[in-house]
Amino acid sequence: MYRIAIAALLGAISLTACAQQASPTAAAPAPQVAEGPVEQTVRDALKQLDPNFSPDYIGAAPFPGFREVIVSGQVLYVTDDGRYLMQSQPYDIQKKAMATSAGLLQYRRGLLATLPHADRIVFAPPNAKYTISVFTDIECGYCRKLHQDIAELNRNGIAVEYLAFPRMGLGSKDYTDMISVWCASDRKAALTAAKSGQPVSPKTCTNPVAMQYNLGQQLGINGTPAIFAADGSQLGGYLPPAQLKAALERIDAAGGGR
The missing domain is CATH 3.40.30.10 (Glutaredoxin)
Incomplete structure (x- = not known):
């Protein structure tokens, strides 16, 4: 559902490379992450776009001035004041890798840990x-x-x-x-x-x-x-x-x- 919401919000973005079909089993629950006032500001801003917009995770981005947002696996970046939203994940030139925060890595580790x-x-x-x-x-x-x-x-x-x-x-x-x-x-x-x-x-x-x-x-x-x-x-x-x-x-x- 949220894949469709993102596509509508960002202009028909394709979030998957193949057709998705209804799942016979529920997906694993996302790890819970504590949020502060900035995260709440971002969450409130996203709800202005769609009252049903419910990110799985919001945390500090790996660069200043932004929060990292995950919804249905899609990584987005929103300014701390909740005004601007970007879809592209930046590349860290110094590390020669995609920019990732400690919070995003913890989120992924938590999900992977649910698979025996x-x-x-x-x-x-x-x-x-x-x-x-x-x-x-x-x-x-x-x-x-x-x-x-x-x-x-x-x-x-x-x-x-x-x-x-x-x-x-x-x-x-x-x-x-x-x-x-x-x-x-x-x-x-x-x-x-x-x-x-x-x-x-x-x-x-x-x-x-x-x-x-x-x-x-x-x-x-x-x-x-x-x-x-x-x-x-x-x-x-x-x-x-x-x-x-x-x-x-x-x-x-x-x-x-x-």
């Missing part, structure tokens, strides 16, 4: 130095390319924890195939086979695919792969192993999590 480790498909080396959460699809080309790098990533001390994001939406063949992968007796082998283009054997079970997909939408994912570092930083889509390791090292050097 047992529901992830994990490819990890012994004593991994870094762990990345990757929302994946079994058909997208760059998802398959990333999976081909698994051995190299593991050699570099990077554990990959896969989460399901069927980019064609819930109810699609992509969705049912990913359920079959998550229901396989050997999920790692099933995922590897699916990403190599082999037919997926139909299976059903109680599974986390819809829940992971819904939470991915809360994080603003509109394409795959979507890679998150342990501190909540989104590292973008596909990155070659050397670039991905370098990005994780920069986060580590800056005091981010592993």
Whole structure:
């Protein structure tokens, strides 16, 4: 609903790269964040645009004079006086990464923490130095390319924890195939086979695919792969192993999590 509201407010903005369908399960609740008077000013200003406008999070932006606003995963910036709104996420030239605040990273970590480790498909080396959460699809080309790098990533001390994001939406063949992968007796082998283009054997079970997909939408994912570092930083889509390791090292050097 709020995706539609944002589109109306900002002039028919497309917030997703594929058609979204009604979800059979509820999305995970957003972590609660305390708000001060400036955040309330921004919230009140947004309600002037639409009384039903209800952001999931409002906090200090990574640059002065603005609040960072999240609604249905979309990151917006509003001036502290509530007058101006911007959609584009700025790039931090010094850090060579998208500008993100400590509050936004905490928000993302809180959401990711709601997804049980047992529901992830994990490819990890012994004593991994870094762990990345990757929302994946079994058909997208760059998802398959990333999976081909698994051995190299593991050699570099990077554990990959896969989460399901069927980019064609819930109810699609992509969705049912990913359920079959998550229901396989050997999920790692099933995922590897699916990403190599082999037919997926139909299976059903109680599974986390819809829940992971819904939470991915809360994080603003509109394409795959979507890679998150342990501190909540989104590292973008596909990155070659050397670039991905370098990005994780920069986060580590800056005091981010592993």
